Amino acid sequence: xxxxxxxxxxxxxxxxxxxxxxxxxxxxxxxxxxxxxxxxxxxxxxxxxxxxxxxxxxxxxxxxxxxxxxxxxxxxxxxxxxxxxxxxxxxxxxxxxxxxxxxxxxxxxxxxxxxxxxxxxxxxxxxxxxxxxxxxxxxxxxxxxxxxxxxxxxxxxxxxxxxxxxxxxxxxxxxxxxxx
Numbered sequence: 001x002x003x004x005x006x007x008x009x010x011x012x013x014x015x016x017x018x019x020x021x022x023x024x025x026x027x028x029x030x031x032x033x034x035x036x037x038x039x040x041x042x043x044x045x046x047x048x049x050x051x052x053x054x055x056x057x058x059x060x061x062x063x064x065x066x067x068x069x070x071x072x073x074x075x076x077x078x079x080x081x082x083x084x085x086x087x088x089x090x091x092x093x094x095x096x097x098x099x100x101x102x103x104x105x106x107x108x109x110x111x112x113x114x115x116x117x118x119x120x121x122x123x124x125x126x127x128x129x130x131x132x133x134x135x136x137x138x139x140x141x142x143x144x145x146x147x148x149x150x151x152x153x154x155x156x157x158x159x160x161x162x163x164x165x166x167x168x169x170x171x172x173x174x175x176x177x178x179x180x
Contacts, residue, residue: 007048010055011041017129018059024128025067032070039066057131057138064121064139111161119154126151 001009015037022036040063044051052058112120125131125139137147 003048003051006051007045010044010051010059014056014059015041017056018063021060021063021129022067024124026070036063036066036070039069052138054135057135060125060129060131060139061141108162111158111165114161114165115154115157118150119157122147122150122154123158 018040019033019037022040023030023033026032026036040059043062043066044055044059112123115123122136122140125136126133129139131139133148133151134144136151137144140147140150142150
């Protein structure tokens with residue numbers, strides 16, 4: 001198979017997985033998802049001779065870099081808008097959540113958000129993208145042992161954050177389950 005055919009097969013097979021990967025990391029900024037995914041596959045096209053036999057973890061690694069660029073660009077645009085005084089607060093638009101608007105399990109997402117970006121990413125690669133440790137190593141561009149250690153440490157830190165944030169109702173349910 002030619003490099004062009006290999007790229008075309010990778011695109012067809014993995015476009016939606018890469019799109020989901022990007023969308024989950026740009027939560028609430030759906031307008032940027034297509035741009036980032038297009039950039040991922042532009043890089044993949046330019047480097048099609050380098051595509052590995054199992055390209056998805058490699059594509060996730062490219063997506064991580066493209067996301068980092070997008071986030072930096074978003075931050076620059078946000079600071080510019082703030083300097084120009086054209087933000088929502090300047091126009092009196094405030095979003096207020098209703099008391100019962102918390103999503104189920106929001107405290108778990110809050111615990112994840114308290115972790116470093118590196119910890120968040122290794123946990124997301126295993127939980128959301130369902131990669132095994134070898135594939136995580138490819139996506140992160142590190143060795144297999146390093147990926148396993150990063151995952152172990154990230155899980156330990158997430159557990160500690162969950163324990164700190166666990167709502168009292170969840171604690172009571174856990175206690176009831178232990179003694180029930």
